[in-house]
Structure formats: C-alpha cells, structure tokens
Amino acid sequence: MTRIRITVTINGAVVERAVDPRMLLSDFIRHEARLTGTHVGCEHGVCGSCTVQVDGSPVRSCLLFAVQVDGREVRTVEALAAERDGALHPLQEAFHAEQGLQCGFCTPGFLMSVEPVLDRVEEMDDAQIRALISGNLCRCTGYEGIVCAVREAARKMASPSRSRPGGAS
Amino acid sequence: MKPAPFRYEKPRSVEQALALLAAEDEEPKVLAGGQSLVPLMNFRLARPSLLVDINGLAELSYIRREGSRLRIGALTRHAVLEESPLVERHWPLLTEAVRLVGHPQIRNAGTIGGSLAHADPTAELPVALAALDAGFVVRSRSGARELHWSEFFVGQLQTSLQPDELLVETVVPALPAGTGCRFDEFTRRHGDFALGGCAVTVSLDPDGACTRAAIALLGAAPTPIRAARAEAELVGRPVTAESAARSAARAVQDLDPTSDLHASGEYRRDLIESLVARSLLTARGRAREGVPA
Numbered sequence: 001m002t003r004i005r006i007t008v009t010i011n012g013a014v015v016e017r018a019v020d021p022r023m024l025l026s027d028f029i030r031h032e033a034r035l036t037g038t039h040v041g042c043e044h045g046v047c048g049s050c051t052v053q054v055d056g057s058p059v060r061s062c063l064l065f066a067v068q069v070d071g072r073e074v075r076t077v078e079a080l081a082a083e084r085d086g087a088l089h090p091l092q093e094a095f096h097a098e099q100g101l102q103c104g105f106c107t108p109g110f111l112m113s114v115e116p117v118l119d120r121v122e123e124m125d126d127a128q129i130r131a132l133i134s135g136n137l138c139r140c141t142g143y144e145g146i147v148c149a150v151r152e153a154a155r156k157m158a159s160p161s162r163s164r165p166g167g168a169s
Numbered sequence: 170m171k172p173a174p175f176r177y178e179k180p181r182s183v184e185q186a187l188a189l190l191a192a193e194d195e196e197p198k199v200l201a202g203g204q205s206l207v208p209l210m211n212f213r214l215a216r217p218s219l220l221v222d223i224n225g226l227a228e229l230s231y232i233r234r235e236g237s238r239l240r241i242g243a244l245t246r247h248a249v250l251e252e253s254p255l256v257e258r259h260w261p262l263l264t265e266a267v268r269l270v271g272h273p274q275i276r277n278a279g280t281i282g283g284s285l286a287h288a289d290p291t292a293e294l295p296v297a298l299a300a301l302d303a304g305f306v307v308r309s310r311s312g313a314r315e316l317h318w319s320e321f322f323v324g325q326l327q328t329s330l331q332p333d334e335l336l337v338e339t340v341v342p343a344l345p346a347g348t349g350c351r352f353d354e355f356t357r358r359h360g361d362f363a364l365g366g367c368a369v370t371v372s373l374d375p376d377g378a379c380t381r382a383a384i385a386l387l388g389a390a391p392t393p394i395r396a397a398r399a400e401a402e403l404v405g406r407p408v409t410a411e412s413a414a415r416s417a418a419r420a421v422q423d424l425d426p427t428s429d430l431h432a433s434g435e436y437r438r439d440l441i442e443s444l445v446a447r448s449l450l451t452a453r454g455r456a457r458e459g460v461p462a
Contacts (some may be wrong), residue, residue: 021176043171060275060278064278134273
C-alpha cells in the first residue's frame, strides 16, 4: 500500500512521517513519535487507556488512523508536566495525593479525558465525575481514589481563577 | 488487533466521495467517526479495500432548522448534537438519547450519520429517530432520495443504503405543541450497550387527552421498531398508570428479543415493558408541564 506523508503537531512539536494508511494513531504516537506515555490496552475502543486530545477533544487514539490527524494538533500525557517545566499538573498531583492509581497503566487515559473539563467547570459532583470517566477502565483502584482525585483537582483549579478572574493561575 | 491493509482516499467534495464509492473494482467503506468501523477493522471483521474518509467534508457537519423541520448533517458529531440548544429546546428526545451514547470520548469522535449507517439494534439514535418519524437523505452519483426510517433500517447492522450511496442528512419533523418525550434504557454499566430501551412521545390536548403517541423500542428486534397498536390504544383519553401499563404490555406482546450471554429474551421483554410503562408516564408529565425535557 502506498505510504502517505503526514505532518502532525504532537505536544507542540511537528512530527512528519510517511505512514501506511492502516497505522493507528496510538501506534504512530508510540512508535513514530516515540512517546510511550500513551498506553495501548484493548485496541478496540473499550478501555480508554489510549485516550489523547485531538484539537482539544479527548478521543481514543486506537480508533483513529494516523492519516486522519494530518495537519492537526495532538496532545498526550507527556504535555501535562512538560508545559510546567517538569512540575506535575494539579490533576497529576491530585491522583498522587488521593491514591488514584496503583499500577498506573490506565492513568494517562484518565488524565487526558479529565484535563480539558477542569478548565471548563468550577466543581463537579460525583455523578458528573463518574460520567466523565465512564469511558476509562481501571482494574486496580475500584475508582474511589480516582473520583476523589478528580474532585480535588477540580476544586483546587477552580479556586485561584475564581478569586482573580482573568489573573494568572 | 491491527487492521488489514487498505487504500485511503480523502475526498474534498461530496461528488468526489460519491465517485470513489461508485468504483467498480473496489470494496469501499465510508470512514466517518470510525467508532464502530475501526474496532471491526482492528478485529479484521471488516476488511474494506478502500476507505473513503469523509471527515474533510465540512459541508456535511451542521444542525439547522428549516421551516418546522430539523436537519442534521451526517458528519455532525454526537457531542455537537448533545450540546445544541436548538435540539434541546425543540427535540429534547434527541438530547436525552445522545447523552446515553457510549462515553464522552466516543461522542467527541462518533458521527450521527455513522451511527445510523452502522444500524446497531442497540444504538440509541436510530430508536429516538424512529419515535420522531425521521427520514434520511442519501445521495449517489445518480441523484438523491429520502428514505423514511422504516425503509432505511432493514436488519441487524443492515440498511437499504446501496454500496455507491452516501447518507448525507437526517430530517426530523417538528413535534406538536403539548408533547412530552422520554428516552430510557437499561445498561449494566454506564455507557455499555443497552439490554433494552425505548423512546416515547406523548401529545396531549388542553383537556389532557392523548392526541398522539409514539413508542419506539431498543433491543427488541434486529431494527428499531414502533409499537403501532400500543400507540393507537393510548389515543383519545388521558394517559394513566393503568393505560400506560396496558399499552406497555401490548407493545411487547409479540416481541421475541434475542437471548445471549447478557440477557435472556424473556428478561429483555419484561425489561422493555417496564421501561415503556414508566417512560409513558414521564412523557405525560413533561407534556403537562410544557417542559421539553
């Protein structure tokens, strides 16, 4: 099959490659861009481990072909700390503090699913949090720690911008 | 877990897409959101020789009202439908249904046209659109035709779309004033495929008598179906707990849902009956309050 040349911005860096049309975005991120924070679990859209953001929206990277993101912006879990000079994102801090992970395999998917919502809402009740993370499976924690972590992160990220609207957070 | 090789084309216009679909020597498949097709390809249950990626066709992504009817472009994402104030105000049944489709990540990518063309009998939107008497506009190089939902869905994962045709638009008629709606389903886990469900509408006159009812069933048959006799029995008098229960029993009377490892057919029938009875009363309440949803 003819390879197709694509240009994708991943975490702000331009990645240009010629790829087989059948290459999944998840494989492109891991094997071509060499960013292995995005984990591949089920490869059929059930587990949510491979969730990344494409043009700001969380999507499953195992259900997109790399050719489909030609010219678009992809954001992976590596961006969270990289954008803060290596310091953890408040959501990552909260997962750590609230024991929202055990083995950590599913964590990148949870983080990328939840993170864009934290910028939009002030606080979330548990039902909203559970609906938000319903597309991500965790086989270790039983979810309580994850729900606590999301609730805490939403609370922490809401407070500075609330007191100083438009100010730096 | 990797798809078989295929040729990839990304047309820049609907005409180009239709020409690609008409290619004689190919087994083409339309790629829209890919949320059902790509899993099938990853399992190699689907092995199209050509993927026609319509994601560049921005002209197929819209939600607008023309006259009294709602028109939804085939490439509209579930998340866009979910957040449309126009839809929530005038067709709240669709808003209620789309919130139950998969998970947030699926709704960000999946398209309305893709869900319809995939024709899964447990999908929410086909059932909601059956209750709303929707039609679908399909195009090929030889022209366009509009199919009523009952002509479009022909079997499990089967539609009357021809290989050279592209679904381009969903057309939804307006609901009469004094109509309440309800979409409900039962799943074992949030976002799972439903074991059973229903979409109902109840229209009341100022005295509270039912002037029109629609009952569409999910997971009851290989396609969405309407319970016409159960609907007719509701018309002409107020909807009460007793008449809702009678109508629900009538709706499932001749059903023979599938038995599989998730549930027996008998369980599904009882489940759908309960959901219909409950939903009719909820829809009646909403019709009375004039609250759309």
